[in-house]
Amino acid sequence: MRHPSAFGHAARILALGAFVQAVASGPASAAEVQSIMPLAAHHAVYKLSLLKASGAKAPEAVDGLLSYDFTGSACDGYAMTLRQMTALQPQEGESRVSEMQTASFEGGDSHDYRFRVATKGDSSGPGDINGTAHKSADGDVSVALQQPKPEKIDLASGVLFPTEHLKKVVATAKAGGKILTAAVFDGSDTGKKVFNTLTVIGTQTDVPPAEKAAQIDALKTVHRWPVAISYFDASKTDSAPDYVLSFDLYENGISRALRLDYGDFVLAGDLTDLKLMPDTPCKN
16 A cells, blocks of 8 residues: 555645647647746645545545645746645554655756655655756756665656646646646655656636635635546556546645545545745746
């Protein structure tokens, strides 16, 4: 059973071959990406819980908290910090407690990316991860890891970084697109893993959000869409995704109503606190 740290991908959009393509309406163009509203600097807290469970591998209960901060601009770059604490109660044995802290910075042009992941407690991962990634003018991506051990990796051309991917998802939704496929690298898991992602975008919704934290004036006129992203391990050839993440995505990058489906069980991440921070507009 995979450790439920993939909510980190939700915040980065958790955030979904080496290509970017929207089906039916065509991929979001550079102009369409530029036309979306600026991503909002914000602090968000999500309550994690077990929504559904079936099968022998499913836990009996999950309790946790995810704290997420996002700041920056297209000129200065984007900084993200995330802290996730999770207590998972298996059907047999003692509860397993873990904590993950992630920090990343992505350049405004998405050519450079820095990432650091630290884990504590019960975790089957490789431990702390620290590295940088660079995208050339031709789109080739190279990764330089410092932890868990010094290593250099070349990724296929066309791989997206998290904020770059988020912008393309929003731009595709705004343009009326329903499907987006993309290869995404965020430095999680082993620091070397690429996820092939399939994003399915629903119809724009104006239904008032259930969470009190999302019922703020600043979001009342912001468009949002239900989104489901399937994450596939790019190194595997089978057709089953590692997990499917669904949520409501606002045009300014804020997310609510997170749901993470591992097959045997589904986790919920409900927005309990949201604070918008001052934007840092580009200087002339």
